[in-house]
Amino acid sequence: xxxxxxxxxxxxxxxxxxxxxxxxxxxxxxxxxxxxxxxxxxxxxxxxxxxxxxxxxxxxxxxxxxxxxxxxxxxxxxxxxxxxxxxxxxxxxxxxxxxxxxxxxxxxxxxxxxxxxxxxxxxxxxxxxxxxxxxxxxxxxxxxxxxxxxxxxxxxxxxxxxx
Amino acid sequence: xxxxxxxxxxxxxxxxxxxxxxxxxxxxxxxxxxxxxxxxxxxxxxxxxxxxxxxxxxxxxxxxxxxxxxxxxxxxxxxxxxxxxxxxxxxxxxxxxxxxxxxxxxxxxxxxxxxxxxxxxxxxxxxxxxxxxxxxxxxxxxxxxxxxxxxxxxxxxxxxxxx
Numbered sequence: 494x495x496x497x498x499x500x501x502x503x504x505x506x507x508x509x510x511x512x513x514x515x516x517x518x519x520x521x522x523x524x525x526x527x528x529x530x531x532x533x534x535x536x537x538x539x540x541x542x543x544x545x546x547x548x549x550x551x552x553x554x555x556x557x558x559x560x561x562x563x564x565x566x567x568x569x570x571x572x573x574x575x576x577x578x579x580x581x582x583x584x585x586x587x588x589x590x591x592x593x594x595x596x597x598x599x600x601x602x603x604x605x606x607x608x609x610x611x612x613x614x615x616x617x618x619x620x621x622x623x624x625x626x627x628x629x630x631x632x633x634x635x636x637x638x639x640x641x642x643x644x645x646x647x648x649x650x651x652x653x654x655x656x
Numbered sequence: 657x658x659x660x661x662x663x664x665x666x667x668x669x670x671x672x673x674x675x676x677x678x679x680x681x682x683x684x685x686x687x688x689x690x691x692x693x694x695x696x697x698x699x700x701x702x703x704x705x706x707x708x709x710x711x712x713x714x715x716x717x718x719x720x721x722x723x724x725x726x727x728x729x730x731x732x733x734x735x736x737x738x739x740x741x742x743x744x745x746x747x748x749x750x751x752x753x754x755x756x757x758x759x760x761x762x763x764x765x766x767x768x769x770x771x772x773x774x775x776x777x778x779x780x781x782x783x784x785x786x787x788x789x790x791x792x793x794x795x796x797x798x799x800x801x802x803x804x805x806x807x808x809x810x811x812x813x814x815x816x817x818x819x
Contacts, residue, residue, distance in 0.1 A: 519692050521690050525729055526731070527683065527729065527730060528682075529748055531744075548805065566689045568689070570692035572680075574678035574694060585693070
C-alpha cells in the first residue's frame with residue numbers, strides 16, 4: 494500500500510469537519526490518565542464547538558469538562574474503519590480546548606453555533622441541544638495530520654450513515 | 657432517551673472485543689498532550705494486543721510507542737456512530753499498556769497472538785502482520801464503562817463492515 498500522510502490546508506479541514514458527523518475526543522486528567530468519548534461538533538471560522546447536549550449522561554459534571562479545565566491540550570480523531578483496509582483514513586487534530594458557559598459567549602456567536610449544530614444534526618429536533626446551562630467545548634486546532642492508506646480526494650469525502 | 661451506563665463483566669467484555677474490529681487508542685506524551693490513533697486488536701484471556709503491523713506508517717518510531725514507554729496509562733474506545741442517535745453506544749476501557757518486542761514474549765504466546773490476529777483479520781493475507789522486528793502493544797484492562805442511549809443486548813452485538 495502507498496500511504497499518504499499530509500497536513501490539510503484550512504479549506505480541506507473545514508470541508509471534512511462540515512461533512513463528518515463524529516469525532517473521538519481525548520482529554521487527560523490531572524494524573525495523566527487519558528479519557529475518550531465520541532462527540533458531535535461543528536466548525537465555524539476554523540474553530541470547533543461541541544455541545545454538552547441532551548444525549549443521556551450520568552451527570553453534568555463530566556470528566557471531559559474537568560479534564561479540559563485542568564489541561565487544555567486535547568486530541569480529536571476523525572476516521573473511518575472499513576474492512577477494506579485500502580479505504581482506511583484518519584484525520585488527527587491537536588487542539589487547545591476550553592469550556593464555554595452560557596454567558597461566556599457573546600449571544601450572537603452562541604446563536605450562530607446553535608444554528609450550525611441544528612443544521613448539521615437534524616437529530617436535535619428531538620434531542621435537547623443543551624441540558625441546564627448551555628455548555629460548549631471549544632477547540633482551537635493547532636496541528637493536523639491526515640493519513641490514508643491510498644491517496645484520496647479529501648475534498649470529495651462524504652459521510653456514511655454510520656461511522 | 658433512557659440511557660444505561662454499566663460496567664461489563666469479563667464475558668461480555670471478551671465478546672465485544674472479539675466481534676468489534678476497531679478501537680481508538682489514546683496515549684499521552686511527556687508534556688501531557690494526548691495522541692489518538694485507530695487500532696486493530698485481539699483479546700486473549702482478558703488482555704488486549706495490538707500489532708505494529710504493515711499498514712503504511714511514516715516510521716517505526718511511532719508516537720504511540722514513545723508515549724506508552726513514558727506513561728502506561730491509556731484509554732481505548734470502542735463505539736459506533738449512527739445517524740439514529742437511539743442506536744448510539746460506546747465502551748471505554750482504561751488500561752495499563754506496555755510494549756512487547758519480539759523476544760520479550762514467550763514464543764508460544766507470540767504465536768497464539770499472531771494466530772488470533774490472522775483469524776480475526778483476514779486482511780493479513782495481503783498486509784504484513786509485523787514490520788521489521790515483531791512489536792505489539794499489550795493492554796491490561798483496569799476499568800470499563802459501557803454506555804448506550806437505549807438498553808442493548810451487549811452479548812448479541814455484531815460488527816458492521818464499517819465503523
